[in-house]
Amino acid sequence: MNRLKVLQAWLWCVSLWPCWLSHAVPLDCKDETGSLTQCTSISQEKLLDRVIQHAELIYRVSEESCTLFEDMFIPYPLHALRNQGGNLCHTKPFPIPGSKSEIQQISDKWLLHSVLMLVQSWMEPLIYLQTTLSRYDDAPDALLNKTKWVSDKLLSLEQGVLVLIRKMLDEGILTSSSIFEHTLTPYNEQSPEVLESILRDYNLLICFKKDAHKMETFLKLLKCRQSNKLSCLSY
Amino acid sequence: MYLSVYVNNNIYKLRGPHFTGCRSREQETFRCWWSAGIFQNLTEPGALRVFYQTKNFLSEWQECPDYTRTVKNECYFNKTFTQIWTSYCIQLRSVRENITYDEACFTVENIVHPDPPIGLNWTLLNVSRSGLHFDVLVRWAPPPSADVQMGWMSLVYQVQYRVRNNSHWEMLDLESGTQQSIYGLHTDKEYEVRVRCKMSAFDNFGEFSDSIIVHVAQIPSKESTFPTTLVLIFGVIGVVILLVLLIFSQQQRLMVIFLPPIPAPKIKGIDPELLKNGKLDQLNSLLSSQDMYKPDFYHEDPWVEFIQLDLDDPAEKNESSDTQHLLGVSRSGSSHVLNFKSDDDSGRASCYDPEIPNPEDLASLLPGHSGRGDNHPLVSRSSSSIPDLGVQQTSEVEETPIQTQPAVPSWVNMDFYAQVSDFTPAGGVVLSPGQLNSCPEKKKEEENEKKIQFQLVSDGAYTSENTARQLSASVPPSPGPEQGYQTFPTQAVEGNLWNGEYLVSTSDSQTPYLLPEAPPAPILPPVSDYTVVQEVDAQHSLLLNPPSSQPAICPHSPNKHLPAMPTMPMGYLTPDLLGNLTP
Numbered sequence: 001m002n003r004l005k006v007l008q009a010w011l012w013c014v015s016l017w018p019c020w021l022s023h024a025v026p027l028d029c030k031d032e033t034g035s036l037t038q039c040t041s042i043s044q045e046k047l048l049d050r051v052i053q054h055a056e057l058i059y060r061v062s063e064e065s066c067t068l069f070e071d072m073f074i075p076y077p078l079h080a081l082r083n084q085g086g087n088l089c090h091t092k093p094f095p096i097p098g099s100k101s102e103i104q105q106i107s108d109k110w111l112l113h114s115v116l117m118l119v120q121s122w123m124e125p126l127i128y129l130q131t132t133l134s135r136y137d138d139a140p141d142a143l144l145n146k147t148k149w150v151s152d153k154l155l156s157l158e159q160g161v162l163v164l165i166r167k168m169l170d171e172g173i174l175t176s177s178s179i180f181e182h183t184l185t186p187y188n189e190q191s192p193e194v195l196e197s198i199l200r201d202y203n204l205l206i207c208f209k210k211d212a213h214k215m216e217t218f219l220k221l222l223k224c225r226q227s228n229k230l231s232c233l234s235y
Numbered sequence: 236m237y238l239s240v241y242v243n244n245n246i247y248k249l250r251g252p253h254f255t256g257c258r259s260r261e262q263e264t265f266r267c268w269w270s271a272g273i274f275q276n277l278t279e280p281g282a283l284r285v286f287y288q289t290k291n292f293l294s295e296w297q298e299c300p301d302y303t304r305t306v307k308n309e310c311y312f313n314k315t316f317t318q319i320w321t322s323y324c325i326q327l328r329s330v331r332e333n334i335t336y337d338e339a340c341f342t343v344e345n346i347v348h349p350d351p352p353i354g355l356n357w358t359l360l361n362v363s364r365s366g367l368h369f370d371v372l373v374r375w376a377p378p379p380s381a382d383v384q385m386g387w388m389s390l391v392y393q394v395q396y397r398v399r400n401n402s403h404w405e406m407l408d409l410e411s412g413t414q415q416s417i418y419g420l421h422t423d424k425e426y427e428v429r430v431r432c433k434m435s436a437f438d439n440f441g442e443f444s445d446s447i448i449v450h451v452a453q454i455p456s457k458e459s460t461f462p463t464t465l466v467l468i469f470g471v472i473g474v475v476i477l478l479v480l481l482i483f484s485q486q487q488r489l490m491v492i493f494l495p496p497i498p499a500p501k502i503k504g505i506d507p508e509l510l511k512n513g514k515l516d517q518l519n520s521l522l523s524s525q526d527m528y529k530p531d532f533y534h535e536d537p538w539v540e541f542i543q544l545d546l547d548d549p550a551e552k553n554e555s556s557d558t559q560h561l562l563g564v565s566r567s568g569s570s571h572v573l574n575f576k577s578d579d580d581s582g583r584a585s586c587y588d589p590e591i592p593n594p595e596d597l598a599s600l601l602p603g604h605s606g607r608g609d610n611h612p613l614v615s616r617s618s619s620s621i622p623d624l625g626v627q628q629t630s631e632v633e634e635t636p637i638q639t640q641p642a643v644p645s646w647v648n649m650d651f652y653a654q655v656s657d658f659t660p661a662g663g664v665v666l667s668p669g670q671l672n673s674c675p676e677k678k679k680e681e682e683n684e685k686k687i688q689f690q691l692v693s694d695g696a697y698t699s700e701n702t703a704r705q706l707s708a709s710v711p712p713s714p715g716p717e718q719g720y721q722t723f724p725t726q727a728v729e730g731n732l733w734n735g736e737y738l739v740s741t742s743d744s745q746t747p748y749l750l751p752e753a754p755p756a757p758i759l760p761p762v763s764d765y766t767v768v769q770e771v772d773a774q775h776s777l778l779l780n781p782p783s784s785q786p787a788i789c790p791h792s793p794n795k796h797l798p799a800m801p802t803m804p805m806g807y808l809t810p811d812l813l814g815n816l817t818p
Contacts, residue, residue: 056435083341213436217386220385220387
């Protein structure tokens with residue numbers, strides 16, 4: 001198990017290696033002909049808009065995945081679980097406030113970092129989710145495709161947030177893998193019971209949807225602050 | 236708490252105190268309501284209490300922060316107590332009995348029902364050409380309570396419309412913006428439009444906004460008829476243009492169909508231009524080769540009468556007397572007046588219908604008919620033609636009903652020309668016997684001619700039976716040829732008889748009388764009875780041929796056909812040729 005943890009940590013470090021070089025190595029983009037060229041510069045507003053679009057899409061797709069899973073595998077009486085907002089979502093290193101007034105008081109830095117943290121915390125669980133859903137007998141293809149799509153989009157969202165952090169906050173990011181070790185633990189255990197595993201997956205989907213909503217809300221608040229500071233401040 | 240009651244095959248569930256619902260309008264506050272149910276003893280306020288618990292690090296139950304005073308059984312959670320992304324659980328308890336009647340768990344964002352949008356209005360986009368349909372653009376504003384600007388709530392809207400007082404609402408797709416177009420509405424119908432919203436990725440719609448009325452009056456159908464008339468006009472113009480083009484392109488063919496060309500007078504092989512501009516020689520050569528042309532040509536010239544004689548039966552010709560010949564000829568001549576044949580023709584009368592003499596034509600030939608006085612069949616042909624004439628006449632006799640002459644009078648004995656010695660008062664012409672020539676076969680005819688003087692009536696030379704006898708009586712008996720007189724035809728032509736007058740021409744004495752047995756007569760004396768007009772000089776005087784040229788006139792061969800008309804016979808002048816010669 002330790003070896004596995006080390007391996008996962010190493011994998012995470014490798015996957016986050018470009019972030020360490022984010023200062024020195026600019027991102028490569030593909031232009032129309034397909035060759036790699038240096039990315040064209042984009043304004044901060046446009047980047048933020050694109051990041052928000054990503055977040056919105058991810059949020060919508062997560063909701064659809066949740067609905068699909070619920071219709072397929074969850075008995076009707078347990079649909080109320082959805083309204084409960086998911087129990088036992090994997091804990092975060094620091095609590096995120098839930099009230100509007102509190103959120104409005106969060107600084108930009110915290111907003112961005114929170115988003116980044118959320119994005120990064122969901123990368124592995126989504127991979128796990130893909131594997132589990134593929135093991136289902138009647139899992140609809142739409143569900144699997146959506147889950148796959150969300151995983152990909154999450155990566156690009158992370159890239160965008162990193163750029164935003166660098167641009168808006170003028171700081172580099174050094175992420176430590178220790179954060180993710182804690183989060184990965186609960187998902188490595190296989191439950192023998194079918195219903196329990198189903199419920200756990202269902203809970204995972206619900207939690208992801210909630211966190212996607214958080215990402216979107218924070219980013220939108222950030223955008224509001226960028227454009228019109230007065231209306232976005234708490235009153 | 237449920238209590239099932241079975242009444243009349245129906246199960247009714249009777250419920251105790253329970254939550255009836257929780258709602259948030261703007262994701263910042265929320266309210267919950269409950270009902271006492273069938274337990275009426277719990278309706279007084281304070282009997283039931285609400286406790287809530289958040290699942291965020293707080294495990295103790297807390298009581299409702301605010302029981303609304305104005306509304307019964309309502310618990311209000313204000314901003315400070317509202318957290319999103321947090322699960323709430325609420326319980327309905329009867330404190331006195333310490334019974335929890337109901338419990339519910341939720342997160343605030345899942346119970347958000349946004350307020351209805353405000354400011355719904357519509358603008359007309361366009362009206363269809365027919366005036367029956369129109370499109371509108373509907374606009375609204377998000378509910379003021381929802382903080383969309385901050386992004387606290389992301390709303391999507393749904394527009395619904397229906398025909399007024401209809402029961403069915405048309406629903407359009409969700410719209411994340413604040414405007415939407417409605418297409419295909421009917422004019423003259425009133426429509427109701429309303430809009431509601433919900434949070435994106437959530438299922439709870441808010442209340443509907445107030446409905447607005449959309450109505451567009453139908454424009455009168457003047458516009459609809461306008462394009463119809465235009466189409467009609469353009470269609471008619473197009474058809475007319477097409478017809479004109481068709482007519483112009485097919486002009487020639489149409490002309491042929493509607494106005495068929497009148498066949499111009501045309502002779503095969505003869506170019507009309509040549510006739511207009513051609514020289515005389517060319518014309519003559521042309522016309523000689525034409526069968527059709529001669530008769531008309533001859534017809535214009537009453538002087539000319541070309542009679543073809545067939546010498547195949549000379550015996551027949553010799554049988555008839557001169558008089559008979561003359562008479563027969565004259566009789567047939569009347570037919571010949573209109574009967575013109577080509578030289579190569581055997582002289583069939585049937586080839587030319589107009590040449591069958593009509594009774595009126597014959598009547599015109601009678602004396603007293605001065606109008607046709609020109610048509611004197613006085614020309615005697617050359618002896619060569621006479622034998623032909625005989626047969627010709629016989630053939631004519633066979634074919635023409637008028638000709639009944641059995642005998643074949645021949646003019647074999649006749650000369651080519653006969654001199655007119657005198658005119659009768661009635662307009663008849665008296666011929667003198669032709670001049671003697673070297674042709675021996677003509678001797679008899681010449682003798683007869685000398686002796687017999689017959690009058691030629693204007694319409695033809697014929698004689699009645701009486702006159703014939705007279706003639707024969709006056710003639711000294713002579714063999715053979717004179718007997719021909721006896722057999723002259725008794726033809727009576729319409730009652731018109733020869734008037735019987737005849738004059739003995741004293742000028743005949745000029746020609747020597749020769750007995751048939753006599754040797755051939757010497758050549759004519761230098762002064763002949765007639766000469767041929769050679770030409771007309773400028774003073775319109777006639778220049779005559781020398782008489783020595785006359786014997787040459789006599790044709791040597793009876794078989795010799797007369798030359799074609801276009802080739803000018805020696806010494807003979809036709810009127811049109813005369814016209815050509817006129818300076």
